[in-house]
Amino acid sequence: xxxxxxxxxxxxxxxxxxxxxxxxxxxxxxxxxxxxxxxxxxxxxxxxxxxxxxxxxxxxxxxxxxxxxxxxxxxxxxxxxxxxxxxxxxxxxxxxxxxxxxxxxxxxxxxxxx
Amino acid sequence: xxxxxxxxxxxxxxxxxxxxxxxxxxxxxxxxxxxxxxxxxxxxxxxxxxxxxxxxxxxxxxxxxxxxxxxxxxxxxxxxxxxxxxxxxxxxxxxxxxxxxxxxxxxxxxxxxxx
Numbered sequence: 001x002x003x004x005x006x007x008x009x010x011x012x013x014x015x016x017x018x019x020x021x022x023x024x025x026x027x028x029x030x031x032x033x034x035x036x037x038x039x040x041x042x043x044x045x046x047x048x049x050x051x052x053x054x055x056x057x058x059x060x061x062x063x064x065x066x067x068x069x070x071x072x073x074x075x076x077x078x079x080x081x082x083x084x085x086x087x088x089x090x091x092x093x094x095x096x097x098x099x100x101x102x103x104x105x106x107x108x109x110x111x112x113x114x
Numbered sequence: 115x116x117x118x119x120x121x122x123x124x125x126x127x128x129x130x131x132x133x134x135x136x137x138x139x140x141x142x143x144x145x146x147x148x149x150x151x152x153x154x155x156x157x158x159x160x161x162x163x164x165x166x167x168x169x170x171x172x173x174x175x176x177x178x179x180x181x182x183x184x185x186x187x188x189x190x191x192x193x194x195x196x197x198x199x200x201x202x203x204x205x206x207x208x209x210x211x212x213x214x215x216x217x218x219x220x221x222x223x224x225x226x227x228x229x
Contacts (some may be wrong), residue, residue: 104156
């Protein structure tokens with residue numbers, strides 16, 4: 001069975017601090033896709049990044065960076081110099097190759113205080 | 115590109131009543147998904163359409179739930195004889211193409227409260 005675990009339920013930081021959101025996934029498939037989505041208070045999930053299982057290169061996009069490690073089945077997300085606008089719930093998700101169902105973790109609620 | 119639209123945004127109903135939600139995906143998107151999200155949890159997959167064909171249904175989708183996508187455009191999700199356990203946010207998402215690694219575009223959801 002496939003599973004995504006986000007052990008951190010809530011994280012609170014002060015603006016300009018760096019913060020890492022953890023994600024651990026489980027699957028026996030060799031080809032799969034990992035995603036991060038952001039859900040602001042408005043409720044609409046917004047896509048942030050997609051990673052293929054065969055591409056372990058880490059990625060940086062502005063203040064966001066992602067660390068994918070197949071050896072530990074982790075796909076962690078770091079926000080550098082956090083801002084109040086980063087306050088949201090962040091979801092890590094998994095989809096198997098050839099599948100249609102995206103499996104989401106329970107999410108991590110991030111509070112960034114000014 | 116007007117995004118994925120869901121109506122209504124909020125629905126309050128009494129136990130035992132039927133409710134229907136509507137989702138209008140991004141116009142050219144051929145794939146449409148319904149998810150359910152309860153407080154403090156991530157979205158859970160309910161069902162999936164490719165054009166007008168419903169290709170996959172979750173075991174979460176009991177006989178009281180039915181979804182349609184006539185003509186492969188908008189979709190409706192109906193819940194019959196609502197129960198308090200049906201209270202949740204119902205999310206619709208769409209995407210384009212055949213690849214299974216496509217990102218999802220979500221609507222803002224319909225928040226259902228069953229009293």
